[in-house]
Amino acid sequence: MNKNLPLMSMFYLISLMGMISSNNWFMFWIFMEMNSLCFIPLMLIKKTKKGGEASLLYFIVQGISSMFLLMAMINEESSLMDVSEPNSSLITVAFLKMGAGVFFNWLFLLSFSITLSILLLILTLQKLSGFFLLLLSQAGLSYLMLIFIFLSSFMAMFINMKQNLFKSMLTVSSLSNTSWLLTAVVTTYSGWMFYFAVYSFSLVLSSTMNNKYLDQNYRNSDTLENPLLFLSMGGLPPMPGFFPKILILMNLSYSRLSLLSIFLLLAACVDIFIYLRFSFTSALKNNGNLMYCKAVTTKSIKMLSLSAVTMVTMMAIML
C-alpha cells in the first residue's frame, strides 16, 4: 500500500467538499485542480501496462477543462458566480469533465486501460465535479443542455449494441445514466441526489465482482449478479435503479417535458433490451455446473439481499 494514500485521499475529499462550497469560480478552479492532482497519483498506485498512458490522457482532459474554466472566467471578466445567466462555456466544461455527449470518447478510451476500481471512481466521484459546476452555475434546460442529453442517451444506446467487455459496458451505461442525471440536475435537485446515490451504490456493488470479461453471446461466469446489476442500471421495475428513474419521469411529466421524457424512455428501452439479451444468454446457458446453487450460496445472495433491502428502502422513501 502506498505511503501517501491516506494523505491523498484526504486531499481528494477536501477538494470535493471545497468545490461544492466555494463561492467564486476561482476557488472552484483551485479545488478542481487539486482534485485532478490528487486523482492522477491514485490512478498510478497499481502499476499496469497502460496506466501511464491513461493517466496522461486523464491529465490532458482535466487540463483542457480547467483551461476552459479559466477562459470562461476571463470572458465573464469576473470570478463571481453570476446567477442571472449561466455561461454556456461553463456548461461545456462540465460536459467535458463528465464525458457526456460528444466528449464521451476520452472516457471510453480510458476505460480499457485502467483498473476497475479507478474506473468506478471516475464514473461516480469524479463526475461530481462536473455536476457541481452545473449546480453552482444554476444551469437551466437550455438548448445546449438538451442537445447533450439527447446525444448522451442516443450515443449510449448505439454504442451499447457493440460492447462485450464488462468495463466498457459499465462506461457506456454510465453515459446513458449521465443523460438521466443531466436531466435531473436541471429539473430537480433532490431527484438528482437520489439518482446519483442509487447509481453509485449499484456501481460499488459491482466492484465486488471480479469479472474481467463478459461476453454478450457467450458467458463464462456462473453467477447471477451481473444481469441483476445491469438490469438495475437499465431501470427494470423491481430493481433499485427503477425508482430514481420513475421519480425523474414524474418530475418531467409535472413540468410538461414530454418530448424529453419520451426520448429518455426510448433510450432506456433499448438499453434494457440489450441488457436483457445478454441476461438471457447468461441465465439460460448453464455450463454443466449447477449455476443457481453456486450463485445462491456465494456472493449473489449478498447481492440479492442488498438489492432487496435497497428496494424496500426506496419504496419507503417513495411512500
Add this chain to the structure above:
Amino acid sequence: MTTNYLTTRAISHREQVCALYKKAVRTMEAYWVIRADVRYQAVMMRHRFDQNKDIKDMRIAVKLLRDGEEELFMNQHPIPFQYQYSPGGSAYGRVPYKPDWLVDSWHPLEKASYPKYFAQREKRKDEWVKYWEDHYNKGQKFDDHEPEWHGNWDEKLPGEKVGLDPHKKVKPHHH
C-alpha cells in the same frame, strides 16, 4: 333405414316399419304433454299404419316407408323428450359409475398396501367363477371368447320369442 351407427346386417322391411312407428310415437310424446292426447295421437298414427298394412306391392310399400321417414324427419321435435336417467336426460351420469375391475388394474405394490382386502377379493373372485361354471355353464369348459352369433333375435316379436300368442291377452307385469 337404420339409425344404428354401424349396420351389421340387413334390416327387413317389417323391422323398418316397426321402428318408424315407434319413433313416430316417441316424437308425439315429445309434442303432446297430457297422456290422453298422446294416446289419441298414437291411435291415429296406428290407424294410418294399419291402412297400408295389406299392401303386397313392395314398390309402393317402400315408397310409403320412405315418405313416412321423410315426414318423421321434417316433424322431429327440437327438444326431444328424454327420461331423466337416459343418455341426454337431465340427470344422466350425475353419480359417477366406477367399475369394479378398476381395482384389479392396480399395481402390485399398491395392492400390497391392502393385503387383507385383496386376499379376500381373490378368494371371492374364484368363488364367483366356480358359481358361474356350476350354474350357467354346466359341463362346458370355461371360455372367455364371445359366443358365436346364431340367427337374429330381433327378428321375432317378444311374444313369439317365448312362444306365446301375441294376440292373446297377457296380464301386464310390474317391475
Add this chain to the structure above:
Amino acid sequence: MTLWLSGFFFVFFLIMTFFLFSMGVTVIEFQLFTSFFTSLSVSFVIDFYSILFASVVSFISAMIFFFSQFYMDGDTQQKGFSLLLSGFVISMFFLIFSPNLFFLLLGWDGLGLVSYLLVVYYMSVSSSVAGMLTFLMNRVGDIFFLFSLSLFSLFSLFSYFDNKALVFVQMGAFFLLITFITKSAQIPFSSWLPAAMAAPTPVSSLVHSSTLVTAGVFLLIRFSPLMLKFFYFLIVISVFTMLMAGTMANLEWDMKKIIAYSTLSQLSFMMLSYSTGLIIFCFFHLLTHALFKASLFMSGGLVIHSEDSSQDFRNMSPFSSGKKLFASSFVVCILSLCGFPFLSGFFSKDLILDTLLSSFVLIILFLIGVFMTILYSLRFSYYMLISLSSFRSSLSGVYENVKYLILPIWSLIIFSIVMGSFWSEFFFNFFFFFTYLLSIWKLFYLMLVAFLSLAYMFILKKIFFLKLYFFSFMWVLNQNMTARGVKLFTIMADKIFCFLDQSWWEFYGPQNIFFSFTSASVLVMSFVEWSLVYFFALFIFLLFFFI
C-alpha cells in the same frame, strides 16, 4: 353446517334491516398503500342501494341454505357444497359493498370461479360442458373488466365516486358495460345462462334471484353516471334479449330452463328500464324479482326432487307430495312474475310499463316481449297445475315429508307478496293512486293475452309446430358464440399470424429496427474509436469558439 350458515345469513339480514332505517351514504375506507400514482384502499360503501340489496341477498341466502339442507340431503359432499354456496354469497357482498374496482374485481372473479365449481358439482359430462361454457363466457367479461381497470388506472380512478368525462374513461365505461352484460347474459352472451342450469337447484335459485346474474344489473346501477352515453346501445340489446328469452321460454320443456329464460327476460326488462333512464325503478324491480324468483326456483326444486330429478314438463306425475303442497306458491310466484295487480312484481313492473309506454320508441317489440312474459308464465303454471290431475308415463312420484320446507318457501312468498308495496311506500316513495287508474288497460291486456295463450295451447298448436329450430336454440346464439365464433377467430388469427405477425410485421418491425440500430451503432462506434484525433479536433474547434 348448512343450517348454521342459514342462521348466520339470517342474522346478517337482521343487522342489515337495522341499518335500513338510517338513510344516508357512509363510506368506510382503509388506505392500504400509496405509491407514485396510485393509492389503493379497501373501502365499503353503505348507502340505500347496498343496504337494501344486501338485506335481500342475505335473507334469500338464509332461506336457500335452509332449503339446501333438505334438497342436498344424503349428498356426500354437502359440507363442501354449503361452503361453496357461502363463498358465492360472500363474493356477492364484496360486489355490493365495495366501490373500489380492485375489490370489485375480487368479488367478480370469486363469483366466476365459484359459479364454475357449482355448475360442475354433478359429475356428468353435460354439467362439465355447461360449467366450461359458463366459465369461459364469463371470462370474456372478466377480460373486459381488466381492460377497463387498466384504462381507469391510467387516471388512478378506482372507485365509482370519481368519474371524469375523459375519452379513456368513456372507453373503460364501455368495456365495463360489456362486462356487466356478460354477467347478466344479455344477447350476444346469453348461451351460458340455460347451460348453467346443470347446477343443483339451490345454486340456480341463488344465482338467478340475487347473486350472479343480478350482479351485472346491480353494478350497472352503481356505475350509472358512466353509462349515460351507451343507453341507446343497451336499449337495443335488452329488447332483443327480451324477445329471445320470451320465445325460448315458450318453446322450452325443461322446467328449470323455463325459469332461467324467465329470469333472462326479467333481466332484460330491468336493463330496458335502466337504459331508458328509470334507474331507480330498475333497482326496485331487481329486488322484487329476487324475492319471487328465489321462491319460484325453490318450489321448482321441490317438484324436481319429488319427480325423481326429472325436469321435463312432459314427464310429470301427479303423485308427488311436494307439488300438491306448493302448487299455490308456484302460482303466486308466476303471477308476481307477470305483474298481477297487488303482488310485489306488479308494483315494480307496472311503473316501468307505464313510464316506458309514454316515452318508448321500440314499443311494438317491447309489447311483444311483455306478451311473451305473460304467455310463458301462463304456460308454465298451466303445465304445472294440469300435471296435478292428469298424468304422463311416469308413475314414480316420490313421497317425502316436505312440511318443514314451508318456512323457506312460504316466508319468501309472503315477502314477495308484501314487500312490493312496503318498499314502494317506505323506501322509494312512489305514489300509486294514479297508476292504478291508468293501468286498467293492462288488465284488459292481461285478459287478452290469457285468451290468446289458451288459443295457443288448444287451437293454434299446429302453427307452432313449424320448424322452430331457430327459436328453439336461442336464435342459434349457442353455436355462433361458441364453436363458430371461435372458428372465425381462429381463422383470423391464423391469417394474421401467417401474413403479418410472422412475415411483414416481423420484417419491417423488430428485424428492421434491429438492423438499422446495428448499422447506426457501427457508425457511432467509428466516431468513438477514432478517439484522440477526433478529440483534439473538437478541442481546437472549441478553442476557436471561445476566443
